Every structure is written in C-alpha cells, then in structure tokens.
Amino acid sequence: MKKKIWLGCLILFLLMxxxxxxxxxxxxxxxxxxxxxxxxxxxxxxxxSEYTNILEEMLRxxxxxxxxxxxxxxxxxxxxxxxxKPETDQSQVRAALAARASYSTLGWAIVVDxxxxxxxxxxxxxxxxxxQVSNCFVHDASNYTLVSTEIADPxxxxxxxxxxEEIWEVEAAVDYILQGREKTETYVVAKxxxxxxxxxxxxxxxxxxxxxNPSLSSNVLKTGQVLNLVVAEPKVNVQTVEQVKxxxxxxxxxxxxxxxxxxxxxxxxxxxxxxxxxxxxxEVEYLNGIETGRxxxxxxxxxxxxxxxxxxxxxxxxxxxxxxxxxxxxxxxxTDRFGSYRGRGHTHGGVDxxxxxxxxxxxxxxxxxVISQYGPSYGNYVKIDHGNGYATLYAHASSRLVNVxxxxxxxxxxxxxxxxxxxxxxxxxFEVQRNGTRINPLQFFKP
Numbered sequence: 001m002k003k004k005i006w007l008g009c010l011i012l013f014l015l016m017x018x019x020x021x022x023x024x025x026x027x028x029x030x031x032x033x034x035x036x037x038x039x040x041x042x043x044x045x046x047x048x049s050e051y052t053n054i055l056e057e058m059l060r061x062x063x064x065x066x067x068x069x070x071x072x073x074x075x076x077x078x079x080x081x082x083x084x085k086p087e088t089d090q091s092q093v094r095a096a097l098a099a100r101a102s103y104s105t106l107g108w109a110i111v112v113d114x115x116x117x118x119x120x121x122x123x124x125x126x127x128x129x130x131x132q133v134s135n136c137f138v139h140d141a142s143n144y145t146l147v148s149t150e151i152a153d154p155x156x157x158x159x160x161x162x163x164x165e166e167i168w169e170v171e172a173a174v175d176y177i178l179q180g181r182e183k184t185e186t187y188v189v190a191k192x193x194x195x196x197x198x199x200x201x202x203x204x205x206x207x208x209x210x211x212x213n214p215s216l217s218s219n220v221l222k223t224g225q226v227l228n229l230v231v232a233e234p235k236v237n238v239q240t241v242e243q244v245k246x247x248x249x250x251x252x253x254x255x256x257x258x259x260x261x262x263x264x265x266x267x268x269x270x271x272x273x274x275x276x277x278x279x280x281x282x283e284v285e286y287l288n289g290i291e292t293g294r295x296x297x298x299x300x301x302x303x304x305x306x307x308x309x310x311x312x313x314x315x316x317x318x319x320x321x322x323x324x325x326x327x328x329x330x331x332x333x334x335t336d337r338f339g340s341y342r343g344r345g346h347t348h349g350g351v352d353x354x355x356x357x358x359x360x361x362x363x364x365x366x367x368x369x370v371i372s373q374y375g376p377s378y379g380n381y382v383k384i385d386h387g388n389g390y391a392t393l394y395a396h397a398s399s400r401l402v403n404v405x406x407x408x409x410x411x412x413x414x415x416x417x418x419x420x421x422x423x424x425x426x427x428x429x430f431e432v433q434r435n436g437t438r439i440n441p442l443q444f445f446k447p
Contacts, residue, residue, distance in 0.1 A: 104162065117176075143244060144243070149239070151238055189223055250305045258312050260447065274306035282294045320445070324390075330360070335354040361414055381397065
C-alpha cells in the first residue's frame with residue numbers, strides 16, 4: 001500500500017515538473033516596471049534604466065528650449081512587477097508622458113510691500129533687476145554726484161516654484177516695475193517736432209506728454225531726444241539723493257542819478273548792468289525722478305554783479321541857445337515834449353511851455369509873419385517864415401500883436417500866453433518847421 005502511495009506521488013511530481021517546464025518554455029516570466037504619472041498607468045518599460053533615461057531625455061529637451069533648470073510638476077513613478085510573459089513598450093510610455101507631463105522651475109520672486117510682482121530665473125538676476133530699478137533715476141551728467149538711491153518700499157526676494165513661462169527676462173522686468181507695463185512706448189524727436197505735433201500724432205494731450213516726461217523743463221526739444229508717450233505707473237518708489245552743482249546768475253541792482261544837463265524826458269545808461277555769477281552745490285531729493293526738495297550746501301561767488309547806472313535829465317528850461325533861434329518865453333517851464341503820444345496814432349508836434357496868462361511871447365528869429373489868425377485847434381496863433389525853409393509857430397495865445405506880411409525882429413513881442421483853442425490851461429505851444437515838416441524845437445537849445 002505504501003509503495004503505491006509513493007509511486008503515485010512520484011508520478012504527480014513528475015507531471016507537475018513537466019507542466020512547469022513546458023509553461024516556462026512557453027512564457028518565460030520576468031520583471032518589468034510599470035510607469036505612473038499622478039497615479040495613472042501609462043505603460044511598462046523593461047528596466048529602471050529605460051525609465052530614468054526617458055525622464056532625463058524629456059527634461060534635457062525641455063530645458064534646452066526654455067534655458068532653465070526644470071523638474072516635473074507631476075508625481076512620476078515606476079513600480080516593479082513579475083509577468084509570466086513580460087511585454088514592454090518604451091515608445092508608448094514616452095508618448096504618454098510627453099502628452100501629460102508639465103514642468104516647473106525654481107524662480108526668485110520679487111515681492112513689494114507683500115505683493116508678488118514677478119519671478120526671475122536666479123537670485124543674482126533678481127538683485128540685478130532691483131539695482132537697475134534703483135539706478136534708473138540717477139542723472140548721468142558731470143554736475144551730478146550720487147549720494148544715495150534706494151527703493152523706498154519694503155522689498156523681498158525669495159525662491160518659489162513657478163511655471164517656466166512665468167519667468168521674466170531682466171530687461172522686461174525692469175521696464176514693468178518702472179513703467180507698470182512690459183513695453184515702454186517712446187518717441188525719438190525729429191527735426192521740426194514740437195510737443196504739439198508729437199501729442200497730436202500720439203493721440204495724447206500735451207499735459208499727458210509732459211507728465212510722462214517729468215525731466216522736461218521747457219517746451220524746447222532737441223533732435224534725437226527720447227520721449228515717453230505714456231505716463232509711468234511705477235510698481236515701486238525710488239528715492240534718490242544727489243549733489244547738484246549749478247551756476248546761477250546774481251541779479252544786479254539799478255541806480256539812477258539826475259542831471260540838469262539833460263532834458264527831463266531824456267535818460268541814458270552810464271554803466272551797463274552785468275549779472276554776477278555764483279556756483280551753488282545743492283543736495284536734491286527725488287522720488288521716481290521728480291524733485292521733492294533741495295537745500296543749498298555750499299555757495300561760492302565767482303563774480304560780483306555790476307550795478308546799472310542810469311542818468312536821467314531834470315531840465316525843463318533851456319540854459320542856452322545852440323542854433324539860430326532864441327527861446328520864445330522868458331519865464332515858465334516845459335510841460336510836454338515834442339513827439340509825446342496823444343492817442344489815436346497822433347504825436348505832439350511841438351513843445352508846450354507853461355506860463356501865466358498874458359506872459360509876452362517873443363519871435364524866436366527874424367522873419368515875415370505869414371499867419372496871424374484864430375483856429376479851432378490852435379486858437380490864436382502866429383506863424384513866422386524865417387527863410388531857408390524854416391518857420392516857427394506860436395499857438396493858444398490870448399492875443400496876437402502882429403499882422404500877416406509884417407516883418408518882425410528876433411526877440412520882438414508877437415503875442416501873449418493864453419489858453420485859446422484846444423487847450424486845458426495857459427501855455428504856449430511852440431513849433432519849429434523845416435520845409436513844412438515839424439521838428440523838435442529843443443534840438444536848437446541846450447538843457
């Protein structure tokens with residue numbers, strides 16, 4: 001009985017061995033690696049080397065395109081499995097991963113007043129952006145010396161996982177922080193341009209154009225000058241302190257001295273006024289390029305101003321005759337000069353001499369009386385022809401003492417002072433005419 005049992009077991013063992021050998025020969029079982037992305041099965045690969053090679057190749061290709069160090073955003077893993085008849089498809093896994101995978105990179109976020117603005121590829125580039133922003137408003141001129149420049153707002157830089165497309169280039173980041181937009185719109189001034197023509201072509205007002213260019217101190221533009229066409233809305237406030245050396249004019253004073261050697265309406269500059277010059281060093285504070293305050297640190301006078309001296313005449317009565325005529329009165333004073341404006345384009349054609357009513361009027365030179373009559377404007381007046389084209393006229397008299405055709409001598413009384421005709425008070429209107437044209441009588445007398 002025992003023999004039969006042992007024999008049966010042996011036969012069973014041999015059958016199992018034969019079956020197993022046949023199955024092994026048919027299926028050749030072995031291990032494979034099943035790949036998952038965020039828990040989703042995307043296929044199998046033969047070994048870990050294939051798995052890592054696929055991932056590394058995908059990363060290298062993507063990094064070459066974006067120029068950044070990347071990692072997968074999803075959870076990608078591989079799990080070993082025993083298969084009776086292992087089957088793998090590396091191409092399928094690669095395609096499935098490529099279709100589903102996304103990438104992230106370690107960027108450096110610039111945060112202003114707890115508000116994230118943008119991300120830069122490296123910490124060094126982020127520092128470079130902030131340095132360029134803080135130096136943007138520094139004047140590049142020999143008379144400016146930088147004291148300090150800093151971003152006034154609280155600024156932080158810290159690492160953050162972001163998508164590659166969220167990384168900013170340095171230049172674009174600087175423009176965005178300073179202007180509030182990625183691209184700055186500018187215009188290069190050409191010959192003949194003005195603020196008016198530029199504002200019209202850009203469809204903005206001159207006020208907006210000036211606001212976008214706070215450095216414009218006047219409406220004068222230079223060919224090649226670059227103007228901003230949009231008003232900046234900076235994301236940070238940059239405080240800059242500079243020492244500025246400026247040369248300034250020192251105004252001159254004016255003094256007047258008086259002389260009886262000139263007629264009362266005459267004046268001349270005896271000494272020309274010359275402004276002085278001083279060198280002033282200011283400490284100037286700016287906020288985003290706009291001056292907010294200044295104080296003078298040092299002043300050096302390089303040249304003192306020269307006072308302007310004006311000599312003004314006081315004479316209203318001649319001291320002597322300088323020509324052929326004598327003064328027609330022996331008393332009084334000049335009340336209005338030749339050439340003064342009388343309104344409506346008219347000027348005074350003679351000299352008015354104020355004197356008391358009835359004061360004798362004397363012939364300025366010998367000659368023939370050609371007019372002795374009353375007129376609506378002149379009132380009582382006398383005109384004497386002296387020959388050689390010269391004549392004199394005496395108006396507003398209270399009475400006339402000579403007749404037409406009469407010869408009169410120089411110094412002879414011909415009339416008396418009055419206020420007839422177009423007159424507002426007792427005076428003599430005295431004219432000298434040359435060839436029928438009225439000329440200034442005072443050119444024949446010394447003040």
